[in-house]
Amino acid sequence: xxxxxxxRKKRQTRRLIAETAIRLFGERxxxxxTVAEIAAAADVATKTFFNHFPSKExxxxxxxxxxxxxxxxxxxxxxxxxxxxxxxxxxxxxLLADYRAEGVEAEDPELMKxxxxxxxxxxALRAKALYMSFELQKEIAETLVKVYPDELDPVGAAAVVGSxxxxxxxxxxxxxxxxxxxxxxxxxMRRGFxxxxxxxxxx
Amino acid sequence: xxxxxxxRKKRQTRRLIAETAIRLFGERxxxxxTVAEIAAAADVATKTFFNHFPSKExxxxxxxxxxxxxxxxxxxxxxxxxxxxxxxxxxxxxLLADYRAEGVEAEDPELMKxxxxxxxxxxALRAKALYMSFELQKEIAETLVKVYPDELDPVGAAAVVGSxxxxxxxxxxxxxxxxxxxxxxxxxMRRGFxxxxxxxxxx
DNA sequence: TGCATTCTTGCACTTTGTGTAGTTTCATGA
DNA sequence: TCATGAAACTACACAAAGTGCAAGAATGCA
Numbered sequence: 001x002x003x004x005x006x007x008r009k010k011r012q013t014r015r016l017i018a019e020t021a022i023r024l025f026g027e028r029x030x031x032x033x034t035v036a037e038i039a040a041a042a043d044v045a046t047k048t049f050f051n052h053f054p055s056k057e058x059x060x061x062x063x064x065x066x067x068x069x070x071x072x073x074x075x076x077x078x079x080x081x082x083x084x085x086x087x088x089x090x091x092x093x094x095l096l097a098d099y100r101a102e103g104v105e106a107e108d109p110e111l112m113k114x115x116x117x118x119x120x121x122x123x124a125l126r127a128k129a130l131y132m133s134f135e136l137q138k139e140i141a142e143t144l145v146k147v148y149p150d151e152l153d154p155v156g157a158a159a160v161v162g163s164x165x166x167x168x169x170x171x172x173x174x175x176x177x178x179x180x181x182x183x184x185x186x187x188x189m190r191r192g193f194x195x196x197x198x199x200x201x202x203x
Numbered sequence: 204x205x206x207x208x209x210x211r212k213k214r215q216t217r218r219l220i221a222e223t224a225i226r227l228f229g230e231r232x233x234x235x236x237t238v239a240e241i242a243a244a245a246d247v248a249t250k251t252f253f254n255h256f257p258s259k260e261x262x263x264x265x266x267x268x269x270x271x272x273x274x275x276x277x278x279x280x281x282x283x284x285x286x287x288x289x290x291x292x293x294x295x296x297x298l299l300a301d302y303r304a305e306g307v308e309a310e311d312p313e314l315m316k317x318x319x320x321x322x323x324x325x326x327a328l329r330a331k332a333l334y335m336s337f338e339l340q341k342e343i344a345e346t347l348v349k350v351y352p353d354e355l356d357p358v359g360a361a362a363v364v365g366s367x368x369x370x371x372x373x374x375x376x377x378x379x380x381x382x383x384x385x386x387x388x389x390x391x392m393r394r395g396f397x398x399x400x401x402x403x404x405x406x
Numbered sequence: 407t408g409c410a411t412t413c414t415t416g417c418a419c420t421t422t423g424t425g426t427a428g429t430t431t432c433a434t435g436a
Numbered sequence: 437t438c439a440t441g442a443a444a445c446t447a448c449a450c451a452a453a454g455t456g457c458a459a460g461a462a463t464g465c466a
């Protein structure tokens with residue numbers, strides 16, 4: 001057995017709390033929902049919530065570290081002779097693929113949509129998401145320096161990564177605000193990505 | 204009299220609270236300092252703190268709205284025939300000029316340094332700063348669309364702005380982390396800006 | 407079964423932030 | 437100069453987030 005009963009149960013409560021939280025946030029709004037209410041709805045003690053998640057916000061950002069690790073692995077796994085734009089493109093494709101896959105394998109796709117809406121609209125969650133995105137940027141930049149030691153210095157790498165992620169984020173949010181349908185949304189993100197990459201392809 | 208005594212006193216207490224806060228944050232750390240302690244040190248009631256600032260974080264982001272308004276005014280005041288890169292460059296120069304001026308005219312330059320260090324290092328403050336930066340990006344993008352109606356659409360504008368600000372932020376933070384001296388720091392920021400702008404100059 | 411580990415729970419406590427009502431201070435007009 | 441209203445400050449009660457600790461319940465293992 002490669003997962004003990006104890007570990008399984010812990011993971012189950014954790015998941016139960018997270019899903020209950022998203023559901024309640026979706027129904028009543030983030031600020032209007034208290035941790036005590038979430039815990040009650042999931043039938044656990046309030047303290048149990050904080051045993052699993054360091055803060056109320058964190059219940060919405062559970063898998064982030066693992067997802068980031070995947071992206072960093074793409075960078076670290078630069079193929080021999082692979083150019084910087086090509087590597088970044090491969091990372092971007094990986095990001096998209098993972099996001100779509102997650103939407104498919106999710107038990108309740110409705111929760112995914114609620115989740116996205118929450119992170120886009122609630123200020124506290126937006127701030128947290130931006131913070132984590134920025135931390136990821138720093139890690140990506142550091143890895144890039146390791147992988148392109150002759151071509152990139154820390155400042156240059158940080159500028160490149162900031163430019164690319166900034167453009168993608170900006171385009172994505174603008175598309176969201178316009179209420180573009182899903183296909184247009186992906187196209188808009190791609191536009192942002194391509195725009196930022198132009199400055200790398202024409203040195 | 205173009206400022207009543209009442210307004211003057213209000214501004215004074217507000218300023219006193221803000222400076223006391225930065226000083227205490229610098230001495231004991233942000234999380235280790237309670238609002239009650241700040242209020243006591245400034246000799247006002249705890250509630251008075253929250254009358255002036257909606258949250259503990261906000262005491263460090265007082266002038267932001269005014270500064271943002273200045274940048275937006277630069278965009279809105281596009282000169283006839285001025286190209287997008289030129290306008291963005293003018294906005295960037297304005298940003299630098301204001302930042303340096305503020306450092307000079309500040310009563311206590313030591314507080315400025317403490318302030319910068321706090322915003323760069325404390326997660327809660329970084330997140331807030333990033334959030335506000337992102338809100339500013341959206342406003343800049345909207346203004347750009349108004350000013351370049353034939354050349355920019357909402358998504359394209361957001362991508363451009365995100366790319367530029369992302370690159371500058373990334374370069375600035377990397378420079379900070381490297382502990383570069385002040386002159387190198389400005390040069391690094393400029394590198395980020397120029398990098399992002401290359402994609403606009405070569406269509 | 408017995409024992410150690412780990413997860414959960416309950417409880418007391420601090421801190422941030424809100425609502426409200428009362429007090430002081432200031433501006434203004436008779 | 438004094439009365440009056442508005443604005444700022446204060447005091448107090450309260451809700452919610454989050455922490456620390458000790459006790460209880462479930463699990464793993466011998």
